[in-house]
Amino acid sequence: MALSSGWLVACASGQGRIDMAVPGMATGAGVGAAVACAAVVALLSAVLALYGPPLDAVLERAFSLNKARSIKDMKNTFQLVRNIIPPLTTKKHKGQDGRIGIVGGCQEYTGAPYFAAISALKVGADLSHVFCTQEAAPVIKSYSPELIVHPVLDSPDAVQDVEKWLPRLHALVVGPGLGRDDGLLRNVKGILEASKARDVPVVIDADGLWLIAEQPALIQGYQKAVLTPNHAEFRRLSEAVLRDPLDSSDPHGAVLRLSQALGNVTVVRKGERDVISDGRQVLECSQEGSSRRCGGQGDLLSGSLGVLVHWALLAGPEKTDGFSPLLVAAFGACSLTRQCSHQAFQKHGRSTTTTDMVAEVGPAFARLFES
Numbered sequence: 001m002a003l004s005s006g007w008l009v010a011c012a013s014g015q016g017r018i019d020m021a022v023p024g025m026a027t028g029a030g031v032g033a034a035v036a037c038a039a040v041v042a043l044l045s046a047v048l049a050l051y052g053p054p055l056d057a058v059l060e061r062a063f064s065l066n067k068a069r070s071i072k073d074m075k076n077t078f079q080l081v082r083n084i085i086p087p088l089t090t091k092k093h094k095g096q097d098g099r100i101g102i103v104g105g106c107q108e109y110t111g112a113p114y115f116a117a118i119s120a121l122k123v124g125a126d127l128s129h130v131f132c133t134q135e136a137a138p139v140i141k142s143y144s145p146e147l148i149v150h151p152v153l154d155s156p157d158a159v160q161d162v163e164k165w166l167p168r169l170h171a172l173v174v175g176p177g178l179g180r181d182d183g184l185l186r187n188v189k190g191i192l193e194a195s196k197a198r199d200v201p202v203v204i205d206a207d208g209l210w211l212i213a214e215q216p217a218l219i220q221g222y223q224k225a226v227l228t229p230n231h232a233e234f235r236r237l238s239e240a241v242l243r244d245p246l247d248s249s250d251p252h253g254a255v256l257r258l259s260q261a262l263g264n265v266t267v268v269r270k271g272e273r274d275v276i277s278d279g280r281q282v283l284e285c286s287q288e289g290s291s292r293r294c295g296g297q298g299d300l301l302s303g304s305l306g307v308l309v310h311w312a313l314l315a316g317p318e319k320t321d322g323f324s325p326l327l328v329a330a331f332g333a334c335s336l337t338r339q340c341s342h343q344a345f346q347k348h349g350r351s352t353t354t355t356d357m358v359a360e361v362g363p364a365f366a367r368l369f370e371s
């Protein structure tokens with residue numbers, strides 16, 4: 001809606017973009033004009049209170065690129081995420097929108113692989129497989145009938161058992177709830193090598209990053225890998241790969257350097273702001289999240305990213321306008337996770353847990369990418 005004598009104000013609300021026209025600025029003079037101005041300011045304030053901050057302010061918070069790109073670029077980056085999302089049509093068969101594997105789940109940790117696997121489904125994957133230890137399998141199965149659970153990770157044939165599924169998987173998320181048992185990590189090393197040999201994209205998180213810090217050569221130069229370290233994991237990786245204490249004064253540079261040292265593997269450093277780099281460009285995502293730091297939010301991110309990586313690679317660089325598809329996928333997963341956190345917190349406040357965030361994946365996805 002637009003009025004010829006009015007202002008067009010663009011706001012981002014929970015429901016997406018809302019255009020509102022504010023009439024009356026062209027006619028007033030003197031006191032009349034001042035009153036009209038005050039009225040417009042009051043009206044705008046009320047509108048902003050109702051619908052949230054202006055779109056540009058939302059985007060400014062959500063994005064920055066080497067501090068030099070304009071708000072137009074920020075809008076474009078959300079658009080690039082939209083570009084990689086496959087259309088829902090009646091012509092597809094089950095599996096086409098994503099068959100994602102999660103490698104993780106052991107005696108101690110069953111929640112993490114569940115959060116990653118269910119998030120992949122909620123984002124839009126068709127099938128989610130969990131490869132976990134024998135003991136963890138019945139527990140993970142009992143959380144959800146939607147997951148396909150393979151109790152193979154601690155078997156002597158673990159690598160072959162997972163390898164036979166690789167031709168049918170579009171991406172693998174390695175590490176949520178894996179634990180650090182030496183035997184399990186040896187099997188995961190074999191699974192990573194098999195995935196690289198078959199060109200399967202991998203997202204490496206949590207204890208998968210512990211393995212990479214021990215043996216960076218495992219992932220060196222693999223262009224279909226994304227690492228998603230939290231604060232502690234980033235420090236560990238940086239110190240192992242760069243052999244220097246972490247420089248906390250330059251967060252963008254630190255991520256850029258780690259990515260470069262790993263041969264342009266994409267790195268997503270999670271934190272108050274998420275910093276993403278492929279060793280060439282740096283993106284920052286500070287989409288409004290929440291102050292709740294309950295466990296499992298990173299698992300939601302890595303599971304979502306598994307799907308988005310598949311979609312981005314399928315869409316290809318022509319849809320991502322020169323950006324690396326993995327960079328766009330990572331930006332999408334970070335903004336989605338933070339938006340889930342924001343929405344869940346609005347409903348549940350301090351009692352928010354990752355289960356509440358999983359329930360927000362659909363609405364948050366629609367708000368960010370489908371409105």
Ligand SMILES: NC(=O)C1=CN([C@@H]2O[C@H](COP(=O)(O)OP(=O)(O)OC[C@H]3O[C@@H](n4cnc5c(N)ncnc54)[C@H](OP(=O)(O)O)[C@@H]3O)[C@@H](O)[C@H]2O)[C@@H](O)CC1
Binds near residue numbers: 176
């Ligand atoms: N429900 C489940 O099953 C879940 C299972 N999970 C699984 O647990 C496994 C281990 O993963 P992880 O992330 O706990 O391991 P790790 O790298 O040792 O970091 C822990 C230490 O790092 C520190 N620290 C962290 N952040 C920091 C910060 N911002 N700033 C400063 N310090 C920070 C912090 O140190 P502290 O404060 O305790 O001294 C903390 O003790 C893994 O398999 C994972 O998937 C989780 O996914 C959650 C849900």
Ligand SMILES: Nc1ncnc2c1ncn2[C@@H]1O[C@H](COP(=O)(O)OP(=O)(O)OP(=O)(O)O)[C@@H](O)[C@H]1O
Binds near residue numbers: 272300337
């Ligand atoms: N201080 C913060 N403020 C706002 N958002 C944050 C903050 N720290 C992390 N996040 C967000 O929380 C999500 C998970 O990041 P986090 O660092 O908690 O991962 P994690 O430790 O691997 O989680 P998990 O408990 O699943 O292992 C990311 O989307 C990140 O952007």
Ligand SMILES: [Mg+2]
Binds near residue numbers: 205206298299
């Ligand atoms: Mg984690």
